[in-house]
Amino acid sequence: MTSSPGGAIGIFDSGVGGLTVLRELRRRLPGEDFVYLGDTARLPYGTKSADTVRRYALNATAHLLGEGLKLLVVACNTASAEALDAVTAASPVPVVGVVEPGARAAIATGARRVAVIGTEGTVRSGAYQDALRRLDPEVVVEAAPCPLLVPLAEEGWGDHPITDQVAETYLRPLLDRGVEALILGCTHYPLLTPSLARIAGPDVRLVDSASSVTDTVVRDHGALLSGAPGREGRLRLQLTDRSERFLRIAASILGATPDEVELVDVV
Amino acid sequence: MTSSPGGAIGIFDSGVGGLTVLRELRRRLPGEDFVYLGDTARLPYGTKSADTVRRYALNATAHLLGEGLKLLVVACNTASAEALDAVTAASPVPVVGVVEPGARAAIATGARRVAVIGTEGTVRSGAYQDALRRLDPEVVVEAAPCPLLVPLAEEGWGDHPITDQVAETYLRPLLDRGVEALILGCTHYPLLTPSLARIAGPDVRLVDSASSVTDTVVRDHGALLSGAPGREGRLRLQLTDRSERFLRIAASILGATPDEVELVDVV
Numbered sequence: 179m180t181s182s183p184g185g186a187i188g189i190f191d192s193g194v195g196g197l198t199v200l201r202e203l204r205r206r207l208p209g210e211d212f213v214y215l216g217d218t219a220r221l222p223y224g225t226k227s228a229d230t231v232r233r234y235a236l237n238a239t240a241h242l243l244g245e246g247l248k249l250l251v252v253a254c255n256t257a258s259a260e261a262l263d264a265v266t267a268a269s270p271v272p273v274v275g276v277v278e279p280g281a282r283a284a285i286a287t288g289a290r291r292v293a294v295i296g297t298e299g300t301v302r303s304g305a306y307q308d309a310l311r312r313l314d315p316e317v318v319v320e321a322a323p324c325p326l327l328v329p330l331a332e333e334g335w336g337d338h339p340i341t342d343q344v345a346e347t348y349l350r351p352l353l354d355r356g357v358e359a360l361i362l363g364c365t366h367y368p369l370l371t372p373s374l375a376r377i378a379g380p381d382v383r384l385v386d387s388a389s390s391v392t393d394t395v396v397r398d399h400g401a402l403l404s405g406a407p408g409r410e411g412r413l414r415l416q417l418t419d420r421s422e423r424f425l426r427i428a429a430s431i432l433g434a435t436p437d438e439v440e441l442v443d444v445v
Numbered sequence: 446m447t448s449s450p451g452g453a454i455g456i457f458d459s460g461v462g463g464l465t466v467l468r469e470l471r472r473r474l475p476g477e478d479f480v481y482l483g484d485t486a487r488l489p490y491g492t493k494s495a496d497t498v499r500r501y502a503l504n505a506t507a508h509l510l511g512e513g514l515k516l517l518v519v520a521c522n523t524a525s526a527e528a529l530d531a532v533t534a535a536s537p538v539p540v541v542g543v544v545e546p547g548a549r550a551a552i553a554t555g556a557r558r559v560a561v562i563g564t565e566g567t568v569r570s571g572a573y574q575d576a577l578r579r580l581d582p583e584v585v586v587e588a589a590p591c592p593l594l595v596p597l598a599e600e601g602w603g604d605h606p607i608t609d610q611v612a613e614t615y616l617r618p619l620l621d622r623g624v625e626a627l628i629l630g631c632t633h634y635p636l637l638t639p640s641l642a643r644i645a646g647p648d649v650r651l652v653d654s655a656s657s658v659t660d661t662v663v664r665d666h667g668a669l670l671s672g673a674p675g676r677e678g679r680l681r682l683q684l685t686d687r688s689e690r691f692l693r694i695a696a697s698i699l700g701a702t703p704d705e706v707e708l709v710d711v712v
Contacts, residue, residue, distance in 0.1 A: 329596040
């Protein structure tokens with residue numbers, strides 16, 4: 179099976195975080211159709227075992243492939259870190275994860291010492307650490323799991339004194355070792371940019387997945403993009419659990435409450 | 446089907462929080478066999494919709510009934526608040542939830558103004574509010590969802606300056622309205638007692654589920670208890686996802702790393 183410009187771009191995440199990637203993709207590629215799946219009935223992925231994350235990622239992949247895709251974006255760092263190989267093997271259409279683009283963007287800053295922050299699963303997998311060292315064997319890599327940042331983002335405390343203190347607790351050891359670039363290795367973290375930037379200071383470059391993934395899609399898969407001028411792409415939002423919480427956070431990311439949300443079962 | 450002293454007491458929670466209830470039950474009923482199920486592959490329940498919580502609670506119930514129970518304890522506040530009726534209807538053995546015992550314990554303090562804190566699901570359901578007013582129509586009830594407290598407990602920050610500040614943010618409006626008793630309406634919250642007690646101050650009684658549920662089991666279901674002196678009951682721990690995180694937190698609650706954990710699928 180080959181991909182053609184006729185299908186949609188599928189995106190999945192455990193929940194709302196991947197909407198930061200969707201937002202950037204739609205801004206740059208307004209003519210594309212998108213299907214976004216948030217596995218809200220089983221989120222978060224970041225605290226669960228690699229086996230369970232792989233099972234969930236394959237469930238999501240099978241579901242989205244049934245919607246008619248030309249490209250699949252794994253917009254969840256934990257799933258990209260722990261399941262990208264399995265998803266790629268299962269998918270007849272190209273798959274783009276968030277880890278490789280994020281690592282590439284960090285190296286492109288010229289930083290010699292790069293830190294990645296993410297969920298326990300993402301950091302434990304070593305995926306960012308490996309990708310950075312593959313791109314530049316000389317780079318010094320630091321990594322720290324930051325489990326409280328997702329709940330703080332979901333509480334809407336992205337610019338809050340308590341988030342500043344939590345960020346200080348997690349980031350201080352990295353900053354004291356002189357990191358020059360900080361990969362926001364979780365799609366929720368761009369929601370915390372005000373606090374994270376304040377604690378990291380002006381000399382540390384923050385690298386998030388949204389723009390680097392979009393760059394990768396445009397650069398590596400341009401032949402799949404429809405590019406019809408003036409076309410307005412369709413967006414479908416699918417969730418495995420319909421929660422008020424998701425809709426509230428989605429509205430803050432997308433700038434408007436989604437018109438229509440489909441409830442789906444991907445088990 | 447009737448219950449007999451021969452079966453085990455089944456307990457379920459979305460994850461580790463219910464271990465605070467298990468610990469108290471085992472302390473008071475050392476001769477009983479227990480089967481504890483933590484639905485760690487799908488936790489948390491507290492941010493999900495009532496429909497999804499009911500489905501998960503019924504999955505857990507069906508699984509535990511297959512293990513041979515004489516009594517089922519729903520040691521998850523969210524599941525008790527949103528699914529106790531459904532679980533009771535599905536169970537041939539008696540079912541004890543955490544809401545009614547907690548409400549009863551709060552009323553027994555003599556407080557005229559009672560606050561309940563819990564997950565978004567627990568507070569939204571109104572189950573504690575209804576139970577308190579049924580027991581005492583004159584009592585004034587306050588309620589506040591506290592979504593960050595579970596992640597803080599899981600991070601091991603039960604006695605931490607940041608937890609003090611988060612607790613202050615959530616509790617101050619309740620304290621300013623003069624609450625005299627505070628129901629810890631989530632089985633994780635006893636892990637935060639140092640911080641919560643500091644912020645609530647000495648005049649506010651903290652009420653947790655663990656001892657009140659155990660009181661209810663002993664009082665209402667004494668005929669089911671084995672009571673064989675000197676017998677040492679068996680404990681089986683079952684999880685839907687085996688995560689290091691669970692084992693770490695379980696060790697801190699139970700005082701020792703569990704010897705054996707079975708991985709089960711309850712879908």
